[in-house]
Amino acid sequence: MVASDVPRTRAFYQTVADAYALLVADVGFEGALELSLIADFVDQLAHGERVDIVDAGCGTGRMIGHLRSLSASVRPIGVDLSPAMLAHARAAHPDVELVEAPLQRMSLPGESADGILAWYSVIHTSPADLPEVLSEFRRVLRPGGLVLLGFQSGFGERRRSGAYGHDIELHAYLHDTAAVSSALTAARFVVEVRMDRGPRREERLPQGFVMARAV
Template sequence: MDDAITDRKRALYEEVADTYAEWLPDTSFEAGIDLALIRDLVEQFAAQAPDGRVEVLDAGCGTGRLIPYLRSLGDGVVPTGADLSPAMLAHARAAHPGVEFVAADLAALPFADGRFDGVVAWYSIIHTPPHALPRVFGELRRVLRPGGLLLLAYQAGVGERVRAGAYGHQVELLAFLHHTPYVQAALEAAGLAVELTLDRAPRDSRAQERQPQGFVLARRRD
């Protein structure tokens, strides 16, 4: 990924980590249909595993706000988190002892090939420019086992979004909108077969969504 963009992203979340953890402690901002997509990913593998064990990577986990929801989906769900920001990971480790969290870029994950049944990249590609998506998708595919599932969530559209004063700090948040047909094509080129795409309208709620929200579920093919 572009070094300048990566450095800017890391610096942003190092600055806002404490406020982010306070403002977004869990998945209460998510719509029910959004969470149902995560549940479906887990349930597909839980039904197949003799012991119900499902290894899920929360790629771009931030403060770990998805971890309680993942754990609620079954005793056999084993979540692992990866994030670029050490400050965000410090919150994740404090809130979720016993869960493995590692510092890593999405384009260079320190995990063995085929380790995970599922990868959830929940709004973590919003800081990835469209031209860099193929590299990220290739890496997410690599850590999936054959037949494993990748679930993406992002703001759908074209162009960039700059938010001044992000999370109450004197910083600018640069985010990239992603055009779902382009996301789908990049996934297919990376060796992932798209099984579901969904763009839903923004909700007029405390989530303060301003763009359509995009979701794609894709399976590693071999």
């Protein structure tokens, strides 16, 4: 994420946090394919009494509750750069550790997590800056840990005015699944799942998903 992206992204989510919390309250936007991928991600990790999973870019915490519902052993840790979004997450999940930080500097100890879910959070990181974020993910993950990324797939930057009912412009980047996979390999991951799907009726863009294991 280039330096200018961090304050711009923070300002965007500071503005739309309340509307976002109302409009995107849970996993109702995810289809069966996405939910099965997340369930597989958790199932591969949930073999001990405690499994530390970082929700990287947790926003209002909508995925935190879902992760906990998949296994009683999951201990989520939320990371987000917007205090306003984290306030909603804290209200919904007062017992969960939440950290205010950008993805490339998550302020978490090295090799402290079993898994990282980056669910549509790297859309605010340019492809050129994605390696920095993936290196941070690798630093935080224990060897053998998993990362799962979801994003709009393709090339270029997209902008949308009036996002979430506010007079503010959304800036986001598309990511190519092959390029994401190559960047993960360079960051010392082994890619286990790489998937593209076309846009659904309510979507404008294809979607991409990559799951990789830290080595």
